[in-house]
Amino acid sequence: MPRRFALLLLVVCLLSAPVARADEGMWMLHQIAALDQDGLREMGLQLTPQEIWDPKTQTGLASAVCSLGGCSASFVSPDGLIVTNHHCAFRAIQVNSSPEHDYITDGFLAAARGEELPASGYHVYVFKGYDDVTATVHAAIEPDMTPEQRIAAIEQAEKKLVAACEDGGDRCRFAEMFGGLEYYLFRTMDIRDVRLVYAPPRSIGEYGGEIDNWEWPRHTGDFSFLRAYVAPDGSAADYAEENVPYHPDRWLKLASTPLGEGDFAMILGYPGRTKRYRIAAAVEADTDHYYPVRNRVLAHWMELLEHEAATSTSAGIVLSSKIKGFANSYKNGQGMLDGLLKLKIAERKRAQERELAAWIAADPGRAARWGDVLPAMEALVDGRQATRDRDLLLSYVGYASSLFGAALTVQRWAEERDKPDAEREPGHQKRDEAYARQRLALLDRSFEPAADRLLFQDLLRLAAALPDGQRIDAIDAALAGTGKSGEEAISALTDRLFAGTRLADREARMKMFAMDAATLAGQHDAMVDLAIALRPQTRARDEAEKRYDGDMVLLEPRLIEALAAWQGRPLYPDANSTLRLTYATVKGVEPRDGLIYKPFTTLSGVVEKNTGKEPFNCPKGLLDAVAAGKRGPYVDTRLGDVPSCFLTTHDTTGGNSGSPVMNGKGELVGLLFDGTIESMTSDYAFDDTTTRSISVDARYMLWVMDYVDHAHALMREMGVTPASSTP
Amino acid sequence: MPRRFALLLLVVCLLSAPVARADEGMWMLHQIAALDQDGLREMGLQLTPQEIWDPKTQTGLASAVCSLGGCSASFVSPDGLIVTNHHCAFRAIQVNSSPEHDYITDGFLAAARGEELPASGYHVYVFKGYDDVTATVHAAIEPDMTPEQRIAAIEQAEKKLVAACEDGGDRCRFAEMFGGLEYYLFRTMDIRDVRLVYAPPRSIGEYGGEIDNWEWPRHTGDFSFLRAYVAPDGSAADYAEENVPYHPDRWLKLASTPLGEGDFAMILGYPGRTKRYRIAAAVEADTDHYYPVRNRVLAHWMELLEHEAATSTSAGIVLSSKIKGFANSYKNGQGMLDGLLKLKIAERKRAQERELAAWIAADPGRAARWGDVLPAMEALVDGRQATRDRDLLLSYVGYASSLFGAALTVQRWAEERDKPDAEREPGHQKRDEAYARQRLALLDRSFEPAADRLLFQDLLRLAAALPDGQRIDAIDAALAGTGKSGEEAISALTDRLFAGTRLADREARMKMFAMDAATLAGQHDAMVDLAIALRPQTRARDEAEKRYDGDMVLLEPRLIEALAAWQGRPLYPDANSTLRLTYATVKGVEPRDGLIYKPFTTLSGVVEKNTGKEPFNCPKGLLDAVAAGKRGPYVDTRLGDVPSCFLTTHDTTGGNSGSPVMNGKGELVGLLFDGTIESMTSDYAFDDTTTRSISVDARYMLWVMDYVDHAHALMREMGVTPASSTP
Secondary structure, three states, rough: OOOHHHHHHHHHHHHOOOOOOOOOOOOOOOHHOOOOOHHHHHHHOOOOHHOOOOOOOOOOOHHHHEEEEOEEEEEOOOOEEEEHHHHHHHHHHHHHOOOOHEEEEEEEEEHHHHHEEOOOOOOEEEEEEEEEEEHHHHHOOOOOOOHHHHHHHEEEEEEEHHHHHHOOOOEEEEEEEEEEEEEEEEEEEEEEEEEEEEEEOOOHOOOOHHHHOOOOOOOOOOOOEEEEEEEOOOOOOOOOOOOOEEOOOOOEEEOOOOOOOOOOEEEEOOOOOOOOOOOOOHHHHHHHHHHHHHHHHHHHHHHHHHHOOOOHHHHHHHHHHHHHHHHHHHHHHHHHHHHHOOOOOOOOHHHHHHHHHHHHOOOOOHHHHHHHHHHHHHHHHHHHHHHHHHHHHHHOOOOHHHHHHHHHHHHHHHHOOOHHHHHOOOOOHHHOOOOOOOHHHHHHOOOOHHHHHHHHHHHHHHOOOOOOOOOHHHHHHHHHOOOHHHHHHHHHHEEEEEEEEOOOOOHHHHHOOOHHHHHHOOOOOOOHHHHHHHHHHHHHHHHHHHHHHHHHHHHHHHHHHHHHHHHHOOOOOOOOOOOOOEEEEEEEEOOOOOOOOEEEEEEHHHHHHOOOOOOOOHHHHHHHHHHHOOOOOHHHOOOOOOOEEEOOOOOOOOOOOOOOEEEOOEEEEEEEEEEEEHHHHHHHHOOOOOOOEEEHHHHHHHHHHHOOOOOOHHHHHHOOOOOOOOO | OOOHHHHHHHHHHHHHOOOOOOOOOOOOOOHHHOOHHHHHHHHHOOOOOHHHOOOOOOHHHHHEOOOOOOOOEEOOOOOEEEOOOOOOOOHHHOOOOOOOOOOOHOOEOOOOOHOEEEEEOOOEEEEEEEEOOHHHHHHHOOOOHHHHHHHHHHHHHHHHHHHHHHHHEEEEEEEEEHHOOEEEEEEEEOOEEEEEEEEOOOOHHHHOHHHOOOOOOOOOOOOEEEEEEOOOOOOOOOOOOOOEEEEOOOOOOOOOOOOOOOOOEEEEEOOOOOOHHHHHHHHHHHHHHHHHHHHHHHHHHHHHHHHOOOOOOOHHHHHHHHHHHHHHHHHHHHHHHHHHHHHHHHHHHHHHHHHHHHHHOOHHHHHHOOOHHHHHHHHHHHHHHHHHHHHHHHHOOOOOOOOHHHHHHHHHHHHHHOHHHHOOOHHHHOHHHHHHHHHHHHHHHHHHHHHHHHHHHHHHHHHHHOOOOOOOOOHHHHHHOOOOOOOHHHHHHHHHHHOOOOOOOHHHHHHHHHOOOHHHHOOOOOHHHHHHHHHHHHHHHHHHHHHHHHHHHHHHHHHHHHHHHHHOOOOOOOOOOOOEEEEEEEEEEEEOOOOOOOOOOHHHHHHHHOOOOOOOOOOOOHHHHHHOOOOHHHHHHHEEEEEEEEEEEEOOOOOOOEEEEEOOOOOEEEEEEEEEEEHHHHOOOOOOOOOOOOEEHHHHHHHHHHHHHOHHHHHHHOOOOOOOOOO
């Protein structure tokens, strides 16, 4: 595949070019050395690229950063103490809460290490390094392969690489960059005994709640502490009393100098997914269909759940996490749609593609090399639109009803379990089984029968409303099987499935999870039977997606190649939940006509927002400490107050939550936890005049620990002397 | 009453003292001369006090300012052209709208003078001057009068003064200042033929709707034009085709220099009501009871009406004005409550009163003179609390159901009509009859039977829920009379009253309005009968209020006297819908921690907010004009854009809506239409660090007139040459 290698060289060459001061870019760690070092030094970076991460020795500051799977975090003590966002630790707080011990409301602080609570379901993935495996993967692809064969070949290569990597005891993750231009294998240590150490009350950690979500000014103390535990021999192990704190190679120290406006700051974390190279036709489909439909569905589900949650305290606690998830997705989707429309992202992409096409067409060599790329990609995107309503609905089926989600899980595992491990779909191999089993076991914690029925019924209703040519046969047949029609059929089918399933029983559920396909089918569990009946349709959809991916994997790298050649600037790959660096400055913004966001908020602002009513209900301890004038060494003299949150120009996205924000010396100055609503469309296109990331200032975190929650032992563990007590 | 005169002199003396640069103060026009003239000149005022208003000749710039009764406005041409807010002209737009001619949505521009539409119900009160009548009123009060006698004596004096004044053909208004320390008689010409000349589409005039109400950044083109018409002989007359435009003595010219940040600006207008001298005990009652209860009721009524309005287009148009009114009151009340709590106004007043009491107690002379005032006022306020739920509900009865409101009106008029004119309650004299009749006749325009029933039922429900000791006997008896209880009684009574009333029939209603009490009672109209039965209770409440007022009228002037002596600063009277001047500068603000409001918004910001969906649906003409780059001479070079709205530090309140904002030369630079939400509590206490008034910039108004609505003839009438056309 000579063309691919040529492209690789081109990009490496481009990455050596000086980088402008723009704060765009989620850089892979080996790319740091290729950035403009003088510029970075001028901005305030005092570390060498190798001190952040040395690809040769596979060591550096980045070792202190870990993934929680969906969130980022960092070690802050030699004893495995981890700081992340409150919302990232929320499930750990929730599973330990009960009407008797409401840690969500009251917060939690372990009085001693022995009293740290198991954060069931949590994993800490400690970063150990990564290798370029592009050559191996590209070598597996033959020119005459069909799209499906191409994807299968890449998957086979992935499995072999991952299996070989995990033989050494690491947890390994395969990642495609630039749509298939490059491939990497990331190694982590997978720590499974994670414990909740300290979480402030929700009224600090989630201060402002949904009202302030994505907003500025912000005053959320969005931080919590976990600890990684390992077996006495230092190996990763399931929770056990005799386990001991993990000792990381590196951990972050708290900042020794105060952060101010204009200061350099960098973030190491795990941004989830961006779509910077998505073509206009795909953005149009997202704008015209995907977000509008999805937002309507989510809004309705939230309404259903909130109504249920209001019925009892226990329902409220059980459903809170699910509601939060829906609410966050909804606000995200709505903000995204508003932003896409307002900033005319699709139109701008169209215009850019017209220019690119003209540039390609203007030169015969370019035309021969890239002339077919954009039309071919557009045709692929257009081809998907015929079944978009059905495909979107099929993507929801596991998220509405937890019980039906469980049915789909046991069906898929039974199907895959019948295959040799190496032939299974990624995510369903032996290596994935423990995690899947754990998630399935924990279903009870967020399962509420009445709410689950409502969501399931709504799913049926959505399926019943699909247009001709996009029907889901399995659901149509099941509805017809009730002998009724319309709402009556939906009610009858729901009744039959909920009465005829044993999935709500944990023991029965876990037994089904262990079965092969034939045994599972022999159970005649009504809900599992529907999942089995649905499988041909989801399989057909999966296969169509593979064909799409198999075509795209030849096209997208060539688009990126053309873009790089046209623009003559360095490129970074789209976010894909792998470790990245983004550097920036602390800076306010004029988000809309007539309005200015200052770069810092303050403790006084926290109190100013207090209404006594959720989500603006400061705990008494906080109000008392402020009233008593206790501000200690956490005051920023320029602000005359303790900073609460701050804005930066970092290029971040979902998954970056909990990432450490560090100063030029690599010391912790805050935790990223959100972006302003104006930044949402940066997933599609980064605009440095409007995009701002939101972090909680480490000084606010320490102030709360010192004066409100008296987490003095933890402060000392982090090397900070509490001001409110002497040891 | 020697003490009173002494106090008067004291205040006059204090008013001569130099005034600090604070922008607090709604000054009476004769007080302008006592303000610090050097300070005003330094700020940018280029007029002498006499040029604004000369009390001797009773002439000046203030002649150009008029009242619409509830809104302010100003003349802007020699032919009686009046500019005010869109929301002030809204009823005029509404009553002329129909499903065929939806001027609310489409806007209205009279093609010629003959096509200007009657603004039924509108009055223009042209300011002619005012006289100090304090001596006459004080002379009417005898030392040994009971509280009721005192109020009756003041009312008698008022009636005599008003009657004598109106004998000359003017419309006269009696006004108490400083709680009875001073009294004035204001003379106006009452123009009754008012016509709608031009209103932009609602999507300009109400751009941002309820979402942006009280908010910044703001982009509302809240302006509309009316014209005052008089009989050919120049006298005020009812609408008639032969009427001719009124020629005012003075009218405002458009600004000849561009307004910028930091510039001086002054407002002449009719602020409705402030409570700056209200004592802490009264503020506490407002915070703990009045606003929370009222807001709950309004929120519920809005919900009921919105539900009804959604049922049909005609119901929507008919109810829109009522919903707007409730929505505005609700947002106002909720913002007020939030602000009172947040700014701790009651606590601050308490602290201030403790200091004042200490200062009074510290000196035997002061103790003898004022020692009894605060305790006596507190006792009066406390005494009212025993029946506060019932009294608050009685204050609603006329606002919920329009039909029941009409019943109360005809009952009260019948009762008063039995008395000699001079003995009637103010507001129910012969002079008030035409206006009351007109309002009653126009009821149909905002009456929707289904919605009216819902609100009436809710009123009954609220009455049924009153605590013991505060029951309303008439309603209890009517409910008991149905022979049913609970919800069933409420439904049955509503059915009976709506079936048994002819008030919905205009002719029958107007006939009843003309009846004396005995004839009215003989009609046996079910709803009127309830109004008659209710009267003893409202009369008892009215009498209790008179006793309260009669006691207060001796106390409040003494409180103000003590305050003035203690603080040693000049005082201005509370707003009471009389003409006032407030001066200020154009200035942004930091309203909350982390946020800055810039002083100007721009045309680009108008477009930036456009979503195409109400209330952010710019008309196509506006978007086209912007897209075509049409900005003309309305661009402010400092902003690089046409200014849309601006912030000032003016001291304003409801009633000021539509007030002209003038530069130092007295030229029109904008129209005040709102305040920021942070300013709401300024009704209780002015805080110049947070209070900001919001005005629409005259340049945005002209830009819309020029490029969007092509109101070129009106522009020429105002002396402005349109840029988009040549005559």
